[in-house]
Amino acid sequence: MSTSTISRDPGYPTDRENYLTNSSGILSWMFTLDHKRIGLMYLIGVMTAFAVGGLLALGIRLHLLDPEGWMFTGAEANNIYNQVFTLHGAIMVFLFIIPSVPAALGNFLVPVMLGAKDVAFPRLNLSSFYLWCFGAIFFVSALFSSGLDTGWTFYTPYSTTTDTSVILATLGAFILGFSSIFTGLNFIVTINTMRPPGMTWFKMPLFLWATYATSIIQVLATPVLGITLLLLIAERTMHVGIFDPEFNGDPVTYQHFFWFYSHPAVYIMILPAFGIISELISVHSHKHIFGYRFIAYSSIAIALLGFLVWGHHMFTSGMSSLTTIIFSALTFTVSVPSAIKVFNWLATMYKGSISLTTPMCYAISFIFLFTIGGLTGLFLGTLATDLHLHDTYFVVAHFHYVMVGGTLIAFLGGVFHWWPKMVGKMYNESHGRIASLLVFLGFNGTFLPQFVLGSRGMPRRYATYDPEFAFLHQMSTYGALLLGCGLLYAFIVLMLSLAKGRRAPANPWGGATLEWACTSPPPYYNFERPPVVGDPYDFHNIEWDAKEEKYISTEPERKLVPEETPGQVPAHH
Amino acid sequence: MTPVLTNLMRPMPFLADVEDSFWFPKQASSFASEVDWVYDFILYICVAFFVPMMAFMLWTMIKYTKKKGEKAESQVTHNTPLELAWSIGPSVLLVWMFVQGSISYLDMRTPPEGSYDVGVTAFKWGWTMDYGAGTFHPELHIVKDEPTKLSMRSTDVIHSLYIPAFRAKKDIVPGRYNYMWFKPTVASEKVSDEELAKAKKQSEGSDGWDYDKYQFTPDGYTFFDLYCAEYCGTNHSQMQTVVVVHETQEELQAWIKANSSRPEDQTPAEWGQLLYNRRGCSGCHSNDGSKLVGPSFKELYGSTHALAAGSDITVTDNYIRESIIDPKAKVVAGYQPVMPSYKGQLSDDDIASIIAYLQSLSSNVAEPAAAAAE
Numbered sequence: 001m002s003t004s005t006i007s008r009d010p011g012y013p014t015d016r017e018n019y020l021t022n023s024s025g026i027l028s029w030m031f032t033l034d035h036k037r038i039g040l041m042y043l044i045g046v047m048t049a050f051a052v053g054g055l056l057a058l059g060i061r062l063h064l065l066d067p068e069g070w071m072f073t074g075a076e077a078n079n080i081y082n083q084v085f086t087l088h089g090a091i092m093v094f095l096f097i098i099p100s101v102p103a104a105l106g107n108f109l110v111p112v113m114l115g116a117k118d119v120a121f122p123r124l125n126l127s128s129f130y131l132w133c134f135g136a137i138f139f140v141s142a143l144f145s146s147g148l149d150t151g152w153t154f155y156t157p158y159s160t161t162t163d164t165s166v167i168l169a170t171l172g173a174f175i176l177g178f179s180s181i182f183t184g185l186n187f188i189v190t191i192n193t194m195r196p197p198g199m200t201w202f203k204m205p206l207f208l209w210a211t212y213a214t215s216i217i218q219v220l221a222t223p224v225l226g227i228t229l230l231l232l233i234a235e236r237t238m239h240v241g242i243f244d245p246e247f248n249g250d251p252v253t254y255q256h257f258f259w260f261y262s263h264p265a266v267y268i269m270i271l272p273a274f275g276i277i278s279e280l281i282s283v284h285s286h287k288h289i290f291g292y293r294f295i296a297y298s299s300i301a302i303a304l305l306g307f308l309v310w311g312h313h314m315f316t317s318g319m320s321s322l323t324t325i326i327f328s329a330l331t332f333t334v335s336v337p338s339a340i341k342v343f344n345w346l347a348t349m350y351k352g353s354i355s356l357t358t359p360m361c362y363a364i365s366f367i368f369l370f371t372i373g374g375l376t377g378l379f380l381g382t383l384a385t386d387l388h389l390h391d392t393y394f395v396v397a398h399f400h401y402v403m404v405g406g407t408l409i410a411f412l413g414g415v416f417h418w419w420p421k422m423v424g425k426m427y428n429e430s431h432g433r434i435a436s437l438l439v440f441l442g443f444n445g446t447f448l449p450q451f452v453l454g455s456r457g458m459p460r461r462y463a464t465y466d467p468e469f470a471f472l473h474q475m476s477t478y479g480a481l482l483l484g485c486g487l488l489y490a491f492i493v494l495m496l497s498l499a500k501g502r503r504a505p506a507n508p509w510g511g512a513t514l515e516w517a518c519t520s521p522p523p524y525y526n527f528e529r530p531p532v533v534g535d536p537y538d539f540h541n542i543e544w545d546a547k548e549e550k551y552i553s554t555e556p557e558r559k560l561v562p563e564e565t566p567g568q569v570p571a572h573h
Numbered sequence: 574m575t576p577v578l579t580n581l582m583r584p585m586p587f588l589a590d591v592e593d594s595f596w597f598p599k600q601a602s603s604f605a606s607e608v609d610w611v612y613d614f615i616l617y618i619c620v621a622f623f624v625p626m627m628a629f630m631l632w633t634m635i636k637y638t639k640k641k642g643e644k645a646e647s648q649v650t651h652n653t654p655l656e657l658a659w660s661i662g663p664s665v666l667l668v669w670m671f672v673q674g675s676i677s678y679l680d681m682r683t684p685p686e687g688s689y690d691v692g693v694t695a696f697k698w699g700w701t702m703d704y705g706a707g708t709f710h711p712e713l714h715i716v717k718d719e720p721t722k723l724s725m726r727s728t729d730v731i732h733s734l735y736i737p738a739f740r741a742k743k744d745i746v747p748g749r750y751n752y753m754w755f756k757p758t759v760a761s762e763k764v765s766d767e768e769l770a771k772a773k774k775q776s777e778g779s780d781g782w783d784y785d786k787y788q789f790t791p792d793g794y795t796f797f798d799l800y801c802a803e804y805c806g807t808n809h810s811q812m813q814t815v816v817v818v819h820e821t822q823e824e825l826q827a828w829i830k831a832n833s834s835r836p837e838d839q840t841p842a843e844w845g846q847l848l849y850n851r852r853g854c855s856g857c858h859s860n861d862g863s864k865l866v867g868p869s870f871k872e873l874y875g876s877t878h879a880l881a882a883g884s885d886i887t888v889t890d891n892y893i894r895e896s897i898i899d900p901k902a903k904v905v906a907g908y909q910p911v912m913p914s915y916k917g918q919l920s921d922d923d924i925a926s927i928i929a930y931l932q933s934l935s936s937n938v939a940e941p942a943a944a945a946a947e
Contacts (some may be wrong), residue, residue: 328678
């Protein structure tokens with residue numbers, strides 16, 4: 001190069017700066033206000049919940065190995081199966097997917113990406129973590145103690161007549177809802193008020209746009225869930241007659257209330273995943289994200305449209321024809337912004353310089369799986385076909401492609417992408433890639449057969465089934481076992497990195513967002529002073545340093561004005 | 574009309590029913606071809622998008638995977654006309670799906686005038702079809718090419734009536750009537766008498782009829798599956814029955830007549846056992862002493878129980894009769910008052926037959942008679 005350049009690399013943190021080691025002892029974690037430590041604790045929490053929910057899922061699949069039921073036997077077999085699928089759904093939804101990306105990764109990343117020292121309300125942040133823990137223990141103990149068997153949807157009048165502990169479980173979900181609201185509120189305020197000088201809305205990383213959109217939904221929709229659950233408790237204890245037909249209530253009203261939260265909640269689950277994928281695709285293609293504004297606006301569009309489509313869960317419930325048709329039309333509108341994102345990601349990869357790292361492998365499987373999940377939604381939004389497919393395995397396969405193929409895969413991609421930043425260690429790339437391949441194959445093995453099961457008429461939530469469905473169910477079970485192995489493999493790769501991983505450089509992937517401008521792991525204060533903000537997807541100044549296997553950012557040598565240091569020490573120093 | 578893709582995938586030996594297509598069970602109602610056609614068309618559209626997109630992704634992945642440190646060929650940030658095109662362009666297809674889906678939906682929603690009406694009662698965990706004039710049966714029997722309307726109610730929680738071969742489904746919500754209709758286009762076949770006799774002989778001594786094993790009804794008809802599709806508790810997955818499509822109205826009437834009351838050659842106890850299985854008693858009352866939702870019928874007759882209200886009662890003919898007609902009047906302690914009333918649904922002879930069946934399950938039969946003699 002003709003002009004001399006200087007390279008910027010923050011180097012490595014000292015033990016005193018490193019947020020993991022700057023204070024020690026269990027209390028320093030329990031009472032920490034550091035968003036990074038809270039994020040890490042959330043990560044451990046949601047992974048534990050995922051392990052429990054995943055084992056329950058394996059229980060479901062093993063039971064369905066045989067038409068008459070294989071895993072659970074005896075007179076109570078059906079009841080056990082019903083409890084297991086209820087637990088699986090409730091734990092995965094309330095304890096894993098909803099908090100996974102926003103609370104675990106979001107907590108760690110939002111302030112760092114903003115170049116801030118912490119979130120706006122660190123104490124609220126810690127309290128939301130403790131609410132989550134409390135709610136989780138409450139919820140899980142309620143579920144296990146009496147064997148809740150209502151499904152995670154708590155449909156009335158089944159939930160008002162069963163003798164299992166519906167009240168305790170809904171109270172648990174209620175508490176978890178508050179944790180979710182607190183996190184959302186915190187992020188909205190943080191993103192609104194704490195952006196560094198120069199970071200306009202359209203210079204924010206797309207992960208922050210997605211988090212912002214998610215937080216809006218969390219704050220606006222979760223209270224409705226709270227109201228619904230309180231009404232459900234009132235119905236059970238005082239027979240107020242809203243939901244229970246025995247007291248002149250209407251069960252379909254409950255479904256309206258419930259899905260008014262739970263459909264937007266679907267976007268709480270998937271929007272942060274979109275944010276992660278936007279980062280991953282751009283960074284690992286070393287190319288500017290294509291159509292930044294379309295991606296950013298589509299997140300907001302999804303957040304708003306997501307509030308208008310809840311009725312598509314109830315096409316067969318006996319709503320009036322007009323209502324049904326309107327909900328069908330609105331449902332199709334929400335598919336447009338999702339499609340925009342996929343097209344933009346593909347265009348970002350085109351003419352890039354792709355590194356097939358583990359996170360990129362997950363991002364590519366995400367595009368594959370999420371596209372299937374999205375396209376199969378069209379069959380369900382179309383009224384004629386929905387009447388046949390509703391409440392069958394087709395629906396099960398569809399939402400697993402979105403929630404697992406989408407959110408979980410993106411979450412894994414995000415964990416592998418930011419793992420070096422969080423713990424300061426690199427993992428073994430080739431093993432990471434093999435694990436991602438196993439997850440991809442196992443996932444498709446589990447859920448592709450379920451589309452066919454569903455269109456051939458297999459209803460969901462069945463503990464036993466007609467023998468003609470056996471072959472496809474068995475395929476699905478073997479796929480689930482492979483998926484389980486893949487996930488375990490990925491977990492082991494991460495754990496081994498802690499013990500023997502190479503020390504992570506500040507910027508192992510070549511990202512241009514601010515989290516790569518501080519050390520790995522970041523110092524407890526993140527940044528000494530608000531960093532210089534540029535375009536988060538401008539990779540012109542990022543160079544590969546082959547000797548040290550890291551990326552550094554370069555800039556032309558500039559003249560600083562004034563050139564001479566002032567004669568006097570400033571007064572505030 | 575049979576869609577092309579469906580035809581192509583027809584020979585799939587590993588899927589049990591060879592006559593079915595890859596995606597769907599047999600088309601047996603007027604809706605089926607309509608739904609399958611819309612489904613296949615959406616499938617073509619999805620494939621037309623998915624395959625090029627994934628091929629493009631794979632191609633970029635192979636072509637543009639480079640060594641670390643190599644710069645991207647382009648750093649283009651956006652292209653508004655292109656993005657607008659791919660945002661708005663596919664919407665036309667979405668509009669088509671919406672319109673076509675809604676048109677078909679309205680057809681499926683509005684029963685034609687003068688449809689054959691069958692009352693359906695769904696309960697945990699079974700079905701009762703009401704054929705009028707006091708004839709009730711768990712199987713749904715209808716006539717080929719005759720539009721049939723189901724007027725459905727639930728006595729407890731939400732259920733959903735689903736017949737995959739008809740591509741028809743509707744929730745059954747307690748506290749209101751829900752309606753659905755369809756026109757069956759394929760009649761059930763009748764198996765040979767020898768086969769039926771063989772199966773009958775085999776199934777003697779076991780509880781009820783194994784539809785899955787024989788693939789025909791106890792009357793010898795092949796059938797279409799009818800499932801409950803809305804989760805309704807413990808035995809949700811066993812809440813299944815069958816649909817039999819008769820060739821003619823006369824055949825259906827004959828079947829109804831044969832099932833309307835106790836045939837001459839059956840004892841009351843035999844008929845009572847049939848009703849016990851057929852009318853849903855067996856869902857809550859075992860006949861082997863095990864405790865389900867309600868008290869077991871074994872050794873029930875003539876025994877004495879404490880009531881929830883406090884007093885004791887001996888199970889006599891009149892108590893059984895009262896419990897069938899007004900189940901919530903005298904509930905046995907330890908059970909919930911959840912049984913629906915069968916008032917007007919069972920004839921006097923039916924009730925007497927059920928009493929006779931309960932007597933046959935009990936060793937206390939002689940005692941009340943002796944007590945009456947004193």
